[in-house]
Amino acid sequence: MTERYLIQPDLEFIKEVSERxxxxxxxxxxxxxxxVVCPIxxxxxxxxxxxxxxASWGLKDKLVSNLDIWLxxxxxxxxxxxxxxxxxxxxxxxxxSYAISEYAVPKSLDKIVNDPQKLPILFAVPVVVFIVLGLITGLLNFMPKGDEVVHAKFFSTWLVDIVFIPLFIWVVAIFGLGLTRFIKDMHENALREGKTTKKELNIKELLQSVLNVIPVILRHDKFTKCSENQDRSVSHMMVFFAFIGLFIVTNIFFVVLYVFKIHGPYSQLNPVKWVANFSGIALVIGACLMIKDRLSREKQVTAYKDWYLLGLVLGLGVTGMLAEMTRLGGIAWLSYLIYFIHLVFVFNMFAFLPFSKLAHFVYRTVALVYADYAKR
Ligand code: SF4
Ligand code: SF4
Incomplete structure (x- = not known):
């Protein structure tokens, strides 16, 4: 007999999806x-x-935990x-976008991150945190001495770590809570809708699926199946690999600084610096291509969440490159100012990651792993 389903429309959900x-x-x-036409x-x-x-009936429960929205x-x-x-x-x-908000806590912060009128607050928070913490600890020096422009003399690496290490823990904790619910809901939804026959989640098989999915993500296989919007894979790949490059560089310099006690600035001939510079350039070009693509598609909806992320990515890349160029050019006051703005962008990108569109990288990766596991 066909399964009976009691329809309970969620009007608030319809309104929110419309607004997004x-x-x-x-x-x-x-x-x-x-x-029929979807290549995936x-x-x-x-x-x-x-x-x-x-979506039009407001069946939130059928959508938020639906694996397919991430495919x-x-x-x-x-x-x-x-x-x-x-x-x-x-x-x-x-x-x-709604699902990301649903799984990210606290909800009040999600509302702030996704409200354009609250954007000044998002930028004011790191400015206040940096200045207050910097003045209390003495790790922010507005008048660094010496001829050489060294960002760490102005904004100590200790201050960077005092702010960003707790922030990293906060982001991991929020994602941990969200993903625990997401995986459980997605599995229940897949069982209910007959998308999988695997009743229990098997960790060994899931790990195998992680290994299967990594090359698919790195090659951007799903993007290249599109016929309409295939160019998007190039800009997406540039930004994607730029973030991976910058993540690797940050970790290497962290080890170099705290394990080997070698302080910067590091030589431009250093291969790690090459990776950093290439990643920065790729970030700027990739973000510009994405913005150009969005502007050229009159019919495609670009929501505030999209612009917020694109603005952050471009701002991050441009301020990072300019801080480095002005440092090499010896323009101390400008370089320190731009470096400060760069850190404000980094804070925004990082602290609000579980609430921003960038969180799709985490949720989609998990969904792709689950799809491979479920043989979807
Ligand atoms: S979204 Fe468009 S193509 Fe898809 S079922 Fe509805 S009317 Fe048809
Ligand atoms: S946007 Fe592309 S991938 Fe998504 S449902 Fe439509 S055709 Fe499929």
């Missing part, structure tokens, strides 16, 4: 063209047609072919 760029969901008349959708219970009806890479193939201009790609993006 998914207001076209109600135009859908369920022709299923989108599910599986044959068994394909998406995004069923997600479109769930979509927003290529836009379905949106281009939709005869009703219901823009399923944008609707799924809005649902993902």
């Amino acid at each position: 760029g998914g207001e076209t969901a109600k135009k859908c008349f369920q022709c299923a063209t989108c599910s 959708s599986p044959d068994n219970k394909p998406f995004p047609r069923k997600e479109m009806i769930a 979509c890479h927003q290529c836009g193939d379905c949106s281009t072919k939709c005869p009703r201009d219901a823009r399923p790609g944008d609707v799924l993006s809005a649902v993902r």
